[in-house]
Amino acid sequence: MRFQSLSIALTGSGGSGVMTTGSLLLEAAGRAGWYGFMARSAGPQIRGGEAAAVLRIASEPIESHDDSFDLVLAIDPGSLARFLAEIPLRSDSLIISDAEGGRRGDSLPDTPARVIDLPMKGLAKTVQAGRPNMIALGALTKVIGLPLAPMLEILEKILKSKGADALESSWNCVQEGYEAGAELPVLDGPLVNTDISADRWSLTGNEAAGLGAVRGGIRFVAGYPITPATELLEWLAGTLPKVGGVLVQAEDELASVNQIIGASFGGTPALTATSGPGLALMTESIGLSVCSEVPVVIIDVMRCGPSTGIATKSEQSDLDIALHGLHGDAPHLVLAPTSVTDCLFTTQWSVHLAESLQTAAIVLSDQSLGQSKAIVERPADVSFMARRVVPETFAGEYQRYAISESGVSPMSIPGQAGGQYTADGLEHNQAGTPSSLPEDHYSQLEKRQRKIHAFEFGQHWADLEGSGETAVITWGATTGPVREALSRLRERGENVRLIAVRLLSPERPADMAAALAGVKRLLVVEQSHSRQFHRYLRSAYDLHPAVKVFNRPGPLPFRPNEIIEQLHNWGQAD
C-alpha cells in the first residue's frame, strides 16, 4: 500500500478546547486503523491564550511533520495568525473557520489557502450545552472521511469520567458537525486503510519516558514542576504508587537531585525529570552522583534556552550542558531518544546503564517529543532492567570503591551488615575514606572513566539505516524529519545513510568509524543556534567526509523537504 498522510492544524483561543479536539480526532483515527501524531503549540499564557494542535494522520507509523498542511480548522479566525510560521499552507490547502467564532473584527491572516466558513458557534447553540470545538470535531471527521463509529467509541472512553450529560452533548455536537461537514469539500484523504488488528497505543513522549522508567525499575522519583517536563512527573506521580514506588514533590531542583541520590544510595533505583533551568541547578550534584558512584537518571525535556527562554517550545540546545556541565573530570552517560516511542526504550536503557555502571545518566528528550502524542504499535518489551552489582558476603574489610578490572565495584546497600561505608563526593581511597593523595585521585578518576568507556554498549548506541556515500547525522527529535526525508529519497532510488546518535556520552569511536566507513559527504542536522552537535562531533570523532551543517534554533520543526534540499543543493551555502 502506498504511504499516505494528512496534515491538520486546529487553532483556537481562550480555552476553546483545540487540544481535546485534536486528541479525540487522532485517537479516533487510530481506532479506525491509522497512525499519526499530534504536537502541541501554545503561547505563553497560562490559560486562555492561543493554542494549536498540530496533527498528522498517516497510513504508517510516522515521526515527522510534513512539509505543509492540508487542512486548518480555526475555531476563531483570529487564532491562526500566531501560528502561521508553524503551519505552512499551499494554494490547495483548506482553511475552515467561523466568521462569527471570535471577537468582532477578528479575521483570518492572509494565506494562499482556500477558506470556507462553518458557523461552529451558531451550530453549537442548537445543541444543549453544545461547544464549538465538538462541532469542529464532527465536521473534521466528515471532511477527512473518518467513520463515526470509532469517534463514538473514543468519546465514550475519554468522556466517561465527565458523566452522561457531557457525553450526550458532545456526541450530539459531533453528529451536528458531521452533517454540516457534508456540505464541505471532502479531502482526498488517505483514510482508506482499515487494518485495526494491530495493538495500537496512544501515548506522549513524556508518558513513554515514564513507562520506560517504571519498566526499567525506577521506584523513587523527586521533581520540581517545569514545562515541558511536568507531565512526565505527573504521570509518574499517578503510576508509581501502583507499583510500590513514590514521587516526592521537592522544594527545588537541588532537592530533587539530592533526594534521588539519597534514595538510590538506599538501593532504590531513582530518577528526576526537569528542563534546562532545572538541569543547570542540578549540575553540582550530578557530579556528586558520579564521584560517589551512586546511580541516578535525570531526564531533561529540553525547551528553548538560554535562561527561561521559551518555556513551551522545543530546542536541542542543552547538549553542551549535558555533556560538559559538570565540574571536574566527571564521566557520565548522556543519551537521547530519537522518537516519541523511543522515549520509552531510551529511558529504560538509561536506567539499566546508570544502575549497571553506578553513575549518572542524563536523558535529553525535548518538548516536541515529550508533549507530542503518537499513535504507534505497542512498543516492544525489552529486557533492560536496573541490575546493580551488590556484594553478597563481606569477607574482611569491605572496600566500596575497590579498583576492579571493569571499574565497577560491588555496592553495598544500607541494612547489609559488614557493608558499611561512607559514600563520598570528596576524592577518596578504595575504602571510601577521603584522600588527597595523588595516587588515589588518579586511580579513582581512572576507574570511573574506565567503567564507562570500556563498557560494551552494543548496537543501540545509534540508529543506523540505509547505505550510500552520503549520510545524514543527527540526534533526538530531528531524527523524525531526517528519517522521512531519507525514506522519500529511497523511494526515488537515492540511497542516503542515517546515523541517529542515541548514546552521546561516552563517545564510541570504533562504532562511529564503522558507521562512517565509505561516507564521502556528511550532513549534520540539529536544532541549535550555535551548532552544539556539530562541535560535539568534531571534538569527539574523526570526521573524514566533507561536512555540511544544517542547523537552526527552535522552535520551528524541521521539514523533510528542507533536508532533501540541503542534500540536493550540497554546494550552496546554507
Next chain:
Amino acid sequence: MTNDKIALQLQPKEYKSAVKPVWCPGCGDFGVLGALTKALAGLKIQPEDAAVISGIGCSSRMPTYLSTYGFHGVHGRALAVATGLKVARPDLTVIATGGDGDGFSIGGNHFLHTCRRNPDLTYIVMDNQVYGMTKGQASPTTEPNWERAKLTPSGTGINPFQPLAIALASGANFIARCSSSDSNGTARVLMEAIRHPGFSMVQVLSPCVTFRPEQREWKRSLIPAPEDMQRTPDPAEAARLLMTDEGVYTGILYVGDRPVYQPKLKSEIDNIATLDEEFRL
C-alpha cells in the same frame, strides 16, 4: 532488614570507624561524635541499620568517623539526601549532621521544607556561629558585630538567624538545644530525638576553638530550661523558650505531634503489564 534480627548491645566505641578525625584538637565536634555514638549504642541501633548523612564543613565530616552507613555529599544538601533515603527506606534510622553554614545558609531552603514536610529524621546541627572549614567567615548565626572575619571586617551588621524558632514555625516535630561539652546530656537528648517520630531538630552549640576561641567560655551563658517547661507540646510555650531574652536555654524545648511524612510503598498491581492498558486504544 531489621525485622528478625536480634539487636546486639554494642559499646559506643564500636560505632566509631577507624578513621582519625581531621578536626582541630579541642573542637566541639568531638563531643558530638561521642554523644552520637552513645545514643546509637543506647538505642541498640545496629550500625548497618543507621545512615548518617551530611553536606560539607568540618562538622559534616561526621559520617566518616562512624561505623554506620554514611553519605558525605555536597555543601548544603544533606537534608535532601536524607529525605530521599528515608522515604525510600523507612526501615533505616536516618540522621543528618552538619554545620550552621551548611544547614542555614546554602541549605536554608531544604531546612525550611524538611521541617515542613516532617519526615522521620534527626538533624544534628553543630552550631559554631562561623564557617570553620573555609577558615573563619561569618555564618547565618554569627552576631552582627563580630569583626574578626576578613570577609566582613566591620561585622555583618545583620541579625543572626534563629534556627530553632524557625524550625518551630516551619513544622519540626521535636526541637532541642544542647552543648557539645555535655556529651552525656547531648546523648540523652539525641536518643529522644531519634526515637521521636517526625523531624527532630537538635542544635548543638559546638565551639570552633580555632576561629572562635571565645566559645570555650560558651557553656557559661547556657541555662538548662526548667524541667517542667521542657518537652512542651504547646508551640506558643516553646516559642517563649526559644525567643526569650532571659538567656539561651538548653534542653528539649518542644515535642510535637505533627503528622509524619512517609508515603506508603506498597504495590497495588502484580504485573507491570497492567500499565499497558492505559495506552491501548
